[in-house]
Amino acid sequence: MSEEQKSTKSRRIVPIGPYHPLQEEPEFFKLIVEGEKVVDLEINLGYNHRGHEFISPELTYDQVPFLVERICGICSNSHPFATVLAIEDCAGIKPPARADYIRTVIQELERIHSHLLWLGLAGHFVGYNTVWMWAWKYREYVLQVFEMITGNRNHYAMNKPGGVRRDITREQIPEIEKAMDVVEKKVWMLTNAVLDDPVMRARLEGVGILTKEQAIAYATTGPTSRASGVPWDVRRDEPHAAYDLVPWDVIVFPEGDVLAKTKVRLLEMIESVRIIRECLKALPDGPIQARIDEIPPGEGIGRTEAPRGEVFHYIRSDGSNRPLRHKIRAPSFMNIASNVVAVRGGSIADAALTLAAVDPCYCCTERMAAFEDGKQKFTWQELLRLSWQKTERLKEKYGK
Amino acid sequence: MIGWSGWGLAFKFIVFPGFLFSVVVGLVLTWVDRFVSARVQWRKGPPFYQPFADLLKLLLKQTIVPKGASKTIFLCAPILGMASMCITSVLLFYVNFNPQGSFVGDLIVLVYLFALPPLAIIIGASASRNPLSAVGASREMTLYFGYELPFLLAILVPVIKSGGAIRLGDLVTAQQAGGPFLYSVSGVIGALIVLASIQAKLGYVPFDMAEAEQEIMSGVFIEYSGVGLAMFKLMKAMMLFLLPLFLITMFWGGFADWWAIPKFLLIVVLIILIKNTNPRFRIDQALKFFWFLLGGFGILAVILAFSNL
Numbered sequence: 273m274s275e276e277q278k279s280t281k282s283r284r285i286v287p288i289g290p291y292h293p294l295q296e297e298p299e300f301f302k303l304i305v306e307g308e309k310v311v312d313l314e315i316n317l318g319y320n321h322r323g324h325e326f327i328s329p330e331l332t333y334d335q336v337p338f339l340v341e342r343i344c345g346i347c348s349n350s351h352p353f354a355t356v357l358a359i360e361d362c363a364g365i366k367p368p369a370r371a372d373y374i375r376t377v378i379q380e381l382e383r384i385h386s387h388l389l390w391l392g393l394a395g396h397f398v399g400y401n402t403v404w405m406w407a408w409k410y411r412e413y414v415l416q417v418f419e420m421i422t423g424n425r426n427h428y429a430m431n432k433p434g435g436v437r438r439d440i441t442r443e444q445i446p447e448i449e450k451a452m453d454v455v456e457k458k459v460w461m462l463t464n465a466v467l468d469d470p471v472m473r474a475r476l477e478g479v480g481i482l483t484k485e486q487a488i489a490y491a492t493t494g495p496t497s498r499a500s501g502v503p504w505d506v507r508r509d510e511p512h513a514a515y516d517l518v519p520w521d522v523i524v525f526p527e528g529d530v531l532a533k534t535k536v537r538l539l540e541m542i543e544s545v546r547i548i549r550e551c552l553k554a555l556p557d558g559p560i561q562a563r564i565d566e567i568p569p570g571e572g573i574g575r576t577e578a579p580r581g582e583v584f585h586y587i588r589s590d591g592s593n594r595p596l597r598h599k600i601r602a603p604s605f606m607n608i609a610s611n612v613v614a615v616r617g618g619s620i621a622d623a624a625l626t627l628a629a630v631d632p633c634y635c636c637t638e639r640m641a642a643f644e645d646g647k648q649k650f651t652w653q654e655l656l657r658l659s660w661q662k663t664e665r666l667k668e669k670y671g672k
Numbered sequence: 673m674i675g676w677s678g679w680g681l682a683f684k685f686i687v688f689p690g691f692l693f694s695v696v697v698g699l700v701l702t703w704v705d706r707f708v709s710a711r712v713q714w715r716k717g718p719p720f721y722q723p724f725a726d727l728l729k730l731l732l733k734q735t736i737v738p739k740g741a742s743k744t745i746f747l748c749a750p751i752l753g754m755a756s757m758c759i760t761s762v763l764l765f766y767v768n769f770n771p772q773g774s775f776v777g778d779l780i781v782l783v784y785l786f787a788l789p790p791l792a793i794i795i796g797a798s799a800s801r802n803p804l805s806a807v808g809a810s811r812e813m814t815l816y817f818g819y820e821l822p823f824l825l826a827i828l829v830p831v832i833k834s835g836g837a838i839r840l841g842d843l844v845t846a847q848q849a850g851g852p853f854l855y856s857v858s859g860v861i862g863a864l865i866v867l868a869s870i871q872a873k874l875g876y877v878p879f880d881m882a883e884a885e886q887e888i889m890s891g892v893f894i895e896y897s898g899v900g901l902a903m904f905k906l907m908k909a910m911m912l913f914l915l916p917l918f919l920i921t922m923f924w925g926g927f928a929d930w931w932a933i934p935k936f937l938l939i940v941v942l943i944i945l946i947k948n949t950n951p952r953f954r955i956d957q958a959l960k961f962f963w964f965l966l967g968g969f970g971i972l973a974v975i976l977a978f979s980n981l
Contacts, residue, residue: 284803284806285803286803286804286807286888293885293886293889294885294886305807307810308807308810308811308955308956395951396886397886398886398951398952399877399878399880399884399886399950399951399952400877400950400951400952401709401713401877401948402712402713402948402949403951404713405713405714405715406713406714409714469950469951471878471950471951471953472951474953474954474957475951475952475953475954475957619954619955619956620807620887620888621881621884621887621952621954621955622954623887624886624887
């Protein structure tokens with residue numbers, strides 16, 4: 273028996289999924305292990321078909337943000353935000369300044385609550401349930417601010433083409449600032465608690481390293497890439513809303529391990545608090561909605577930095593009141609793939625943590641697969657072929 | 673154990689202080705664990721009868737033996753673990769109330785009895801033929817080899833300090849005469865090592881990698897259901913009662929007076945707080961921690977004990 277065969281023989285499969293026991297979302301990670309060591313990883317996605325890109329062209333432009341808001345319950349502002357940016361890009365209008373600032377505030381509030389959610393889950397993944405409970409308790413302050421501004425804890429329904437639906441009143445500003453003071457203090461407390469704990473450091477440092485080259489090769493986005501030393505941030509690289517009008521910094525760490533990802537997220541929360549404060553200070557007076565009479569034929573792109581990375585929305589219009597094509601790409605779609613290299617060589621204990629460290633959002637990603645009688649209706653290749661065919665059809669129909 | 677015979681012996685093993693008593697106290701301590709954990713985590717926590725209700729529910733559930741598992745071993749493992757804890761309970765209690773009644777070498781017997789629960793878990797998990805159980809069993813085995821070395825070194829400290837007694841009764845009387853062994857440098861080091869080993873024996877964070885619900889979905893217990901799982905839960909509950917009791921007996925003067933109860937609760941709360949303020953170690957880190965760090969401290973404690981410190 274050759275060495276190769278021997279090593280293949282002692283391999284076993286440790287399944288995580290098809291229903292994630294902790295994240296409670298459909299995915300399937302097949303860890304191929306030798307003893308405790310993970311030698312390879314197979315990622316199986318596509319257990320859930322939701323057909324957002326199919327439904328979207330059947331709705332009017334006013335209804336589309338409502339639909340895409342329901343892609344994900346956590347980044348429920350990023351998707352409609354990117355959609356309205358795409359629609360506005362297509363229509364060639366600019367929302368009023370006040371709307372831009374309000375959008376920025378909402379987006380950054382969302383980043384704080386999403387990162388706190390991730391921090392809690394990360395704590396849970398390393399068996400540190402106290403961090404889990406505490407992080408989610410402090411997340412509550414942010415959700416209360418959301419409820420005060422928008423009326424909802426999630427699914428804020430703030431974005432509409434041409435502006436925002438609700439205003440931030442003068443009375444609400446001190447309330448938000450008060451909540452931000454608390455959140456900032458608590459985030460610093462959690463940061464110190466996590467980074468000073470020697471056991472926590474032992475568990476996170478040097479685990480699941482994603483090098484800069486790998487991060488670029490796998491086209492990772494958001495905190496996943498910024499923790500690998502790739503300073504990409506759509507907020508800075510393609511300024512939209514009020515991001516180029518207030519001072520803030522892009523947080524980058526070069527290590528690429530789980531600790532770096534944690535640090536990026538923790539410090540980003542502090543930056544978000546800073547952005548919110550600056551926005552509230554500079555909030556200009558004026559209307560919150562611009563009038564859109566019609567959306568001319570053409571196409572528009574909306575990119576925004578969701579808590580997990582870059583959200584990309586593409587809208588093609590034929591001049592009617594419905595989009596002809598609506599393409600969505602969520603950040604987790606890119607980030608999850610990078611797990612293949614990040615997990616290799618670690619132990620099972622590290623793998624569970626590494627898989628969670630990219631903050632995967634399966635409901636953002638899982639929108640494109642169909643199952644019938646327990647069998648996949650369309651495999652990846654078939655979907656690809658269908659997509660190519662559709663592109664060809666569209667090309668024929670509209671030219672280019 | 674002179675003069676134990678017939679019904680009296682049966683009573684001792686089954687009712688007090690054997691099975692029934694230690695189970696009830698253990699389950700109440702499980703509630704203390706859940707309650708204190710809840711309060712640390714800003715939750716409300718369950719009512720005191722929750723562990724009993726959980727147990728009742730488990731006893732009423734169907735026991736499923738996985739296909740291809742070796743049935744006898746799979747079902748006997750929890751009995752083995754629980755029986756060892758019953759005997760431990762009787763031994764420990766009688767030593768504390770009647771130090772002269774114990775037999776020579778019962779300390780060694782106790783050490784072996786405390787080694788049986790992890791063994792039962794390993795056997796049961798291996799018999800279930802589940803890959804995640806196998807990972808859990810291998811972790812439990814590694815962990816066992818890890819903590820047993822410093823644990824043995826640490827309990828050498830009282831033995832040396834009492835002048836070579838391997839009878840628990842002698843250890844207790846020596847402490848009642850000359851003060852607890854804890855009040856010395858070697859005693860403190862030894863007690864801390866035993867505390868860390870208790871954490872590992874109980875399978876609490878930071879040493880819960882054999883269960884690790886987040887990684888291997890409660891690994892060793894994954895295939896257990898119904899009565900089998902209930903027995904393992906009972907075993908763990910009894911361990912939560914007996915291991916701190918063992919620590920007090922060895923290092924803190926035993927149940928000499930009623931002060932032993934606050935001492936006992938203090939140790940239990942300490943265990944719960946350690947559980948709630950730490951993330952889980954990786955198995956190789958745990959092994960390094962026990963062998964190189966605590967092993968070194970264990971040797972240090974033994975040397976200090978020899979030089980009467």
